[in-house]
Amino acid sequence: MTSQTAPKRRLLPTNQKTPASSSPTTPSTETETAPDGEPPASRRRSDFIRFLGYVAPYKYMVLLASIGGMVKFGVPLLIPQITQHLIDHVFLSTTLTKTQKLNELYKLIGGTMVLYVFFWSPWVYARHYFAGKAGHKSVFDLRVDLYYRILRMSASFFDRNQSGAIVSRLISDIELAQNLVGSALTNVWMDLVSLVLILFFLLRIDVGVTLVTLVTFPVYLILFRQLKDRIQATSRQVQQEISEISGNLQEKIAGNRIVHAFTQEARENRYFQSESDHLLDTTLHRVYLQSINMMLTGVIVQLAPLIVMLYGGYRVVEGSLTVGQLVAVSLYLSPLYTPLQRFSELNVVFSNSMAALARVFEIMDQKPEIRDRPNAIKVERVEGRVEFDDVCFAYHNEDEPERSTVLEHITLTVEPGQKVAFVGPSGAGKSTIVGLIPRFYDVDWGSVRIDGIDVRDYTVKSLRKQVGMVLQTPILFSGTIRENIRYGRPKASMEEIVEAAKAANAYEFVNAMPRGFDSQVGEMGNFLSGGQKQRITIARAFLKDPRILILDEATSALDTESERLIQAALERLMEGRTTFIIAHRLSTIENADRIIVMEQGQIVESGTHADLLARDGVYHQLYTPQALA
Numbered sequence: 001m002t003s004q005t006a007p008k009r010r011l012l013p014t015n016q017k018t019p020a021s022s023s024p025t026t027p028s029t030e031t032e033t034a035p036d037g038e039p040p041a042s043r044r045r046s047d048f049i050r051f052l053g054y055v056a057p058y059k060y061m062v063l064l065a066s067i068g069g070m071v072k073f074g075v076p077l078l079i080p081q082i083t084q085h086l087i088d089h090v091f092l093s094t095t096l097t098k099t100q101k102l103n104e105l106y107k108l109i110g111g112t113m114v115l116y117v118f119f120w121s122p123w124v125y126a127r128h129y130f131a132g133k134a135g136h137k138s139v140f141d142l143r144v145d146l147y148y149r150i151l152r153m154s155a156s157f158f159d160r161n162q163s164g165a166i167v168s169r170l171i172s173d174i175e176l177a178q179n180l181v182g183s184a185l186t187n188v189w190m191d192l193v194s195l196v197l198i199l200f201f202l203l204r205i206d207v208g209v210t211l212v213t214l215v216t217f218p219v220y221l222i223l224f225r226q227l228k229d230r231i232q233a234t235s236r237q238v239q240q241e242i243s244e245i246s247g248n249l250q251e252k253i254a255g256n257r258i259v260h261a262f263t264q265e266a267r268e269n270r271y272f273q274s275e276s277d278h279l280l281d282t283t284l285h286r287v288y289l290q291s292i293n294m295m296l297t298g299v300i301v302q303l304a305p306l307i308v309m310l311y312g313g314y315r316v317v318e319g320s321l322t323v324g325q326l327v328a329v330s331l332y333l334s335p336l337y338t339p340l341q342r343f344s345e346l347n348v349v350f351s352n353s354m355a356a357l358a359r360v361f362e363i364m365d366q367k368p369e370i371r372d373r374p375n376a377i378k379v380e381r382v383e384g385r386v387e388f389d390d391v392c393f394a395y396h397n398e399d400e401p402e403r404s405t406v407l408e409h410i411t412l413t414v415e416p417g418q419k420v421a422f423v424g425p426s427g428a429g430k431s432t433i434v435g436l437i438p439r440f441y442d443v444d445w446g447s448v449r450i451d452g453i454d455v456r457d458y459t460v461k462s463l464r465k466q467v468g469m470v471l472q473t474p475i476l477f478s479g480t481i482r483e484n485i486r487y488g489r490p491k492a493s494m495e496e497i498v499e500a501a502k503a504a505n506a507y508e509f510v511n512a513m514p515r516g517f518d519s520q521v522g523e524m525g526n527f528l529s530g531g532q533k534q535r536i537t538i539a540r541a542f543l544k545d546p547r548i549l550i551l552d553e554a555t556s557a558l559d560t561e562s563e564r565l566i567q568a569a570l571e572r573l574m575e576g577r578t579t580f581i582i583a584h585r586l587s588t589i590e591n592a593d594r595i596i597v598m599e600q601g602q603i604v605e606s607g608t609h610a611d612l613l614a615r616d617g618v619y620h621q622l623y624t625p626q627a628l629a
Contacts, residue, residue, distance in 0.1 A: 047357040048180070054138040054145075055181060061134035062185050068127025069190030073335065075120045077197050080331035082108050084205070088324030127186070135181035143174045146360060154369040155440040156396055164250030165243035169359055173239055176356035179349045187346065191339035198336045205325050212311045213329070213336060216300045224343070227293045228351060234286040236355035241279045243359075248275065290348050301337040308333060370439050376459040382451050382466045384416035384547040384578035386437060392445035393432060406432050408601045409446075414594075416547075419574055421581040421589035423622060424598035430582045433598075434550045437580070438467040450548070468546035468577075470570070472553030474533035476525030481510055482517040484525075484536055488544035496543060503572055504539035505565040506532070531562025538569045549579040586623045595619065 055062060090096065090104050147170060150157075158166075202210040252268055312329055315321035391410040407429045414420050422430040435441055436448050439455055447454045455463055468488075476484045485497050492500075497517065501507040509532055513519040525533040541549065551570060567588065583589045590609045597605035597612065597619045605617050612619035 047354060047361050050361060051138075051142070051177060051180060051357055054142045055134065055185060057141075058134040058137050061130040061137075062181070065127050065129075065131035065134065065186045066189040068123040068125070068130065069186050070193045071120060071123035072127050073190055073194045073338075074197055075115060077194070077201060077332070077335060078112065078115075080328040081201060082112065083331060084322075084324040084328035086324075087327055088322050092323070127190075131181060131186045134185075135178045138181060139174055139178040142177065142360070143170060146170060146174065146364060149364055149366075152368050152371075153366070155435070156369055157366070159395070162244070162246075162248070162250070164246035164248065166363075167250070168239075168243040168246040169363060172242060173356040173359050176239075176353050177360065180353045180357075187342055191342055194335060194339055198332050202329065202332055202336075205328055206315075206321060209308065209312055209315070209321070209325075209329050213304065213308050213333065215307065216304045220297065220300050220343075223293070223296050227289060231286065231289045231293065231348060232351035232355050234282065234289060235352040236358060238279070238282050238286055239356055239359055241275075241282055245272075245275050245279060248272075293348060304337060305330070305333045370442060370460060372459050373456060377453065377457055378459045378462045379453075379466065380462070382547050384466075385449075385451050386414045386548065386578060386580075387449040387452075388412040388433070388436075388446070389449065390446035391433075391436065391443050391448060393429075393436065393441065393443050395441075406601050410601075410603060411446075412596065412603065412606075414578055414580075416578055417576055418593045419579045419581065419591070421583055421592040421595045422598060423583060423586060423589070423595060423619065424604075427600075428598040429601040430598055431552055432601075434552065434580045434582065437548060437550065438464045438469075465544075466546055467548045467550065468541040468544045469550045469552065470534070470537050470541050470573075474525060474530070474537040476521045476528070476533055476536060478521070478523050480515075480518050480520060481513075481536060484521055485517075485539045485543055488540035488542070492543050497539075500539040500542040503542045504535045504569045506535035506539050506569075509535075529562070531566060534562070534566050535569060538566065538573060542573055547577060549574060549577045550582075551579065552582045553584065586619075586626055597622075 086105065086108065090101050093101065096104070150166060150170070199210065202213060249272070252272075308329060309326075312321060312326045316323060316326050388410045391407055392405060393407040394405045410433060422433065424430055432441075436443060437450070437455065439460055442456065447456075449455065450458070450463075450466070477487070482494075482497060485500055486492050488500070489496070494517075498507065501510055501517075510517055510519070519527075521527050521533075521536070525536070528536070551574075581589055581592060589595060592609070594606060595609060595612055596603055597617075599618065605612055605615065605619055607615070613623060
């Protein structure tokens, strides 16, 4: 094991290139771009067209829903025709007898009732059922795809985005997108067919009256185009602000004990009220635009019948239009302008949905920084030899053109089965260097190798199967103890789970619980003590059985008894594994094969506990105050 002295600390430019021999295959940004700098083709396509790809598997449901909608609004269009016929040719007829008139009335009304009961009603059911089913299924597929994409994102993605904001896109944004199926994919065809049929019937009645009914349409189209973009932009802003509030709320709720401990309830309430006030202003601006849209459309819809009645009444008085024709035209006005009203509502729905989809596809278009190279190696089992060869690394921050280097020219070799401890002040780069082994991040310079092969040449999944981690803050998920231990190896048997718990010194307290391994741990393991949670995470690591082990402050902030039990469990866990230990409590690493002392991203000392104490250097300065305490 060797270390290399680094040159003076400097800023690493964001355009720093890695030598070809060790160059990562991925760009430093999460968002994929084309070679010419243009967004990829998927970004240039309409988000609506892309959403149709999720609807396509359910196209027959959409088709049935559309047909049902056409029938739902098409059949009632026969009523004005029947009414015109009854008025002009039955009720006002001078040639038919009373009996003939009643027979004609009964025949037409009875036939129409049968049509509604046996033909119209099943299609109305189909319209609503299949539209709802297609909408929910397509949104389900989109949400699952988005969640899988988020899970595959690199650590830097989660560094940049609040968890609450990510959840907001998964839930509320996708929920808004569902409206497109019902409103845009079925109502549009339904309303279009209705308009065509109405115009056909109106033209049969009288061409002049038909033209008068259409006089307000150009005005509507102009208003539609003027308001659509403004509503969509405001809707996107509302969704963005909801995401930010969701992220802040999740942080404060998760850290409620800190809020209480520092008595900051009033301050947090003021902060939330300030954010909510801003959201309210943006939302009310959207309401204002939507209200303008509905008002103008409503005025058009209400004025049009008056104009038609004025012209049609004049024609009736003149004698060029019958009373039955005028009544039929009047009955068609409502069905004619109902689609217009729905198009106005669709303007709002479409704008809201497209704003939400833009935020969804914004994540979908991002690519993980950490992904497999072409022809990457799927490794089954490694020996555990780890090498850091001239490694430099800096965290990427899009807001800063230059970034401070976290690791500087680290060269280090760890043999299989060795226990290596990293010590040093906070910010020295200890956690960063071990995070490069499972490729949570990729190096900016140099390489990290396992068994002589660059970690970037392994598949990410097979690489991470070789690495186990026990962190300072034990992370458990809501569910049972059994489920949390089995997270290390989902196909493990109950016997293997029990053996892992015993090895982690967790079996006794688990077995003493009323429901044993089926006991709930609560959110983030809140039903368990800190020591119990840590032993569950150790059991999880035992079950995974990795060749390389990372212990990041695994025994800090524990009482003496818990630390004794956990330290004994960790000793068993480290047997035969290449182990990297990060520790501030130096008494826990005295038996390490090597201790690496780091300062400002550089290795300043390396050796055994005894060797480093004898040098009277940095390690001696760190160890002495703790030994005397």
